[in-house]
């Protein structure tokens with residue numbers, strides 16, 4: 001029987017077929033999208049696992065948070081011990097850090113990013129570090145914390161600040177040294193050259209009076225002789241001051257010759273004190289900038305020994321000890337109370353600053369100065385660079 005198909009039905013079938021085809025294609029698309037989402041989730045997970053900053057994901061549980069995940073860097077950061085803290089609540093892990101718990105809560109409730117720099121005793125190791133915690137809200141129910149270890153950076157900053165302070169202190173000392181030097185020169189000029197010149201002026205004026213009035217020529221001659229003698233002494237004094245300021249022998253013959261010369265000079269004046277020299281360095285072993293410093297320290301220490309110690313033996317040694325240039329001046333005199341001297345320093349007076357300027361000179365040139373002394377047991381000054 002040849003049944004006739006209703007044309008309307010044919011239309012419905014076509015529509016249905018189309019719909020089925022559409023649904024099938026949608027299902028394929030949906031599958032593809034699911035696969036894409038899955039792939040991107042995997043990618044995110046890999047990224048999370050491999051970020052270079054130690055990271056923990058905290059999941060909200062009741063009023064608390066638990067460790068839901070962490071990355072590889074966090075494992076390294078805790079020597080793998082973070083694994084033991086999986087699913088553990090923040091209230092236990094941060095039991096003694098209510099501030100961190102509070103930041104977790106605030107970040108979760110307010111949905112904003114919080115940064116916190118804090119000293120932190122690691123819960124896995126008992127080492128203290130300085131950490132920047134970053135709390136980031138992660139919908140729907142998590143907070144991610146990054147832990148950036150800035151201990152080394154902080155320590156480097158602190159070192160920098162300390163060395164800046166030292167630099168300031170040293171430049172202040174430098175100004176003091178300069179100022180004292182000026183006072184010293186001014187005192188020398190006033191006390192010696194000034195006195196000589198006044199005497200010379202007086203003898204010249206009196207000679208002039210005698211010559212003008214043709215009173216007593218023989219007196220004028222005697223006065224002139226005195227004047228010439230005074231001039232000679234003035235010239236000697238100028239030489240002495242010049243030698244004291246900067247001995248030309250240092251520039252002409254070097255530090256080793258200067259040390260020998262100075263020891264000989266001192267020996268000539270203080271004959272009761274034997275000065276022994278033990279010089280084991282060559283001229284070229286000593287950097288140019290240290291030569292005048294070595295001379296100044298030697299000068300002060302030997303003068304101190306001569307003036308204060310009543311020693312009959314002083315030993316000056318210059319050698320290398322553990323790759324350091326070391327200058328030692330050691331006397332067998334009466335020694336002194338170092339603490340007492342140090343507490344009586346007064347920068348406004350000129351005397352009593354010798355020990356301090358030795359130390360300043362050594363430290364300003366990158367060295368250190370050690371003073372060993374005991375009442376009745378002598379004194380030893382060691383500068384090393």
Ligand SMILES: Nc1ncnc2c1ncn2[C@@H]1O[C@H](COP(=O)(O)OP(=O)(O)OP(=O)(O)O)[C@@H](O)[C@H]1O
Pocket residue numbers: 304305307308309331333334335336341350351352353354355356379
């Ligand atoms: N080798 C030493 N033996 C014994 N006492 C010493 C010795 N060196 C220093 N002193 C004591 O330490 C004090 C301080 O010494 P410092 O060199 O600072 O000052 P000063 O020699 O008195 O004066 P300045 O050096 O300023 O001319 C001295 O006054 C002295 O009492």
Ligand SMILES: [Mg+2]
Pocket residue numbers: 300303304352353354355
């Ligand atoms: Mg002195």
